[in-house]
Amino acid sequence: MARDFPSFKSGAQLSKQSITIWRIVQTAVWLAGAAILFCLVFFPSLGIVLFWNILIPVAPVLLVVFAGVWRNVCPLATNALLPRHINISKRKRLSTTQIAKFNLVAVAFLYLIVPLRHAFFNTNGLASAVLIMSMVLVSLVCGFFFEWKSAWCSGLCPVHPVEKLYGSKTMLAVPNAHCSECRNCVIPCPDSTPGMHPLTAAKTIYNKISGYLMAGGFPGFVWGWFHVPDHKGLNSIGQLSEIYALPFFGALVTLILFSGFKKIFTKKDEVTIISIFAATAVACYYWYRIPSLFGFGMYDNDGTLFNLKNTIPQWAIYLSMISSAIFFFWWIVFRPSNKNSWIVRPDYATEKVNNKGAIK
Numbered sequence: 001m002a003r004d005f006p007s008f009k010s011g012a013q014l015s016k017q018s019i020t021i022w023r024i025v026q027t028a029v030w031l032a033g034a035a036i037l038f039c040l041v042f043f044p045s046l047g048i049v050l051f052w053n054i055l056i057p058v059a060p061v062l063l064v065v066f067a068g069v070w071r072n073v074c075p076l077a078t079n080a081l082l083p084r085h086i087n088i089s090k091r092k093r094l095s096t097t098q099i100a101k102f103n104l105v106a107v108a109f110l111y112l113i114v115p116l117r118h119a120f121f122n123t124n125g126l127a128s129a130v131l132i133m134s135m136v137l138v139s140l141v142c143g144f145f146f147e148w149k150s151a152w153c154s155g156l157c158p159v160h161p162v163e164k165l166y167g168s169k170t171m172l173a174v175p176n177a178h179c180s181e182c183r184n185c186v187i188p189c190p191d192s193t194p195g196m197h198p199l200t201a202a203k204t205i206y207n208k209i210s211g212y213l214m215a216g217g218f219p220g221f222v223w224g225w226f227h228v229p230d231h232k233g234l235n236s237i238g239q240l241s242e243i244y245a246l247p248f249f250g251a252l253v254t255l256i257l258f259s260g261f262k263k264i265f266t267k268k269d270e271v272t273i274i275s276i277f278a279a280t281a282v283a284c285y286y287w288y289r290i291p292s293l294f295g296f297g298m299y300d301n302d303g304t305l306f307n308l309k310n311t312i313p314q315w316a317i318y319l320s321m322i323s324s325a326i327f328f329f330w331w332i333v334f335r336p337s338n339k340n341s342w343i344v345r346p347d348y349a350t351e352k353v354n355n356k357g358a359i360k
């Protein structure tokens with residue numbers, strides 16, 4: 001029987017009406033993304049505000065609460081899956097090890113690119129546009145050659161490691177608005193596995209490295225990132241090392257702490273430890289991002305959306321910082337899990353798909 005939003009249980013298939021609604025939303029979000037890209041090139045000041053000071057600050061909370069909704073409407077996912085939707089994808093299968101390698105590349109990319117925001121992307125619209133266009137191109141190539149979400153959305157996308165870190169207690173599992181049938185292209189499928197986290201089924205060394213780097217290293221990386229001011233370009237090797245030094249140092253410290261906790265506590269406590277580190281990372285992000293958005297940041301107008309310094313009292317900012325930290329710890333660590341996956345797995349393909357992902 002066809003099941004539909006909002007009664008989403010396993011094997012949910014979307015009705016024609018729901019598919020139409022999701023396609024409209026996907027198109028609207030894709031057009032919004034294209035408009036931001038256009039602004040980054042032709043109206044860089046506006047583009048930077050829209051992308052770095054509105055879209056990106058909203059993204060972490062979206063990943064924490066509605067990871068599946070984001071996976072359904074992300075404009076890069078729409079690009080990546082376009083070849084599959086219009087039936088021109090070669091639909092090649094990737095092995096579990098290949099996907100694990102892709103995941104490690106995604107984590108490396110995240111760690112290398114994010115500090116460059118201080119050097120280029122935060123202040124240079126064209127540089128940001130080039131970065132986004134490169135990802136558009138890679139996502140399209142991934143979708144053209146590989147089955148469903150295996151190569152981009154669950155492989156090379158640099159946001160995916162953050163989804164896995166933040167999205168372990170999503171609010172609800174929405175129907176899958178991309179995969180029309182499940183072909184077991186990723187095992188385990190991050191969309192369809194309840195309580196997904198960076199070390200879920202870490203079978204290969206590549207999974208383990210990327211899992212540790214995200215669960216352990218990311219909180220310190222975020223902390224370090226906020227202690228570096230924006231530069232307009234890079235003038236020396238010293239500046240290059242400055243933008244990487246604190247984020248990498250922070251990542252190293254929390255990674256050592258994480259590894260220590262993992263050794264002290266039992267395997268049973270692993271999920272709790274990961275959730276504490278995940279909550280620390282996202283709480284740390286808003287702890288620094290909220291003040292900077294409203295003109296109370298550490299470095300002049302870096303990342304400011306509205307300068308309210310002379311309009312609202314400092315305690316209002318402290319209150320929002322503390323409230324957001326309490327919210328994320330409650331949501332990710334203390335709130336009982338509802339055992340939702342991000343997205344409901346669609347029915348399996350008619351051909352039998354074995355547990356190694358091969359179509360029989």
Ligand code: SF4
Pocket residue numbers: 148149150176179181182183184185186187189190191192345346
């Ligand atoms: S739902 Fe199935 S086809 Fe879609 S990404 Fe997950 S494993 Fe692949």
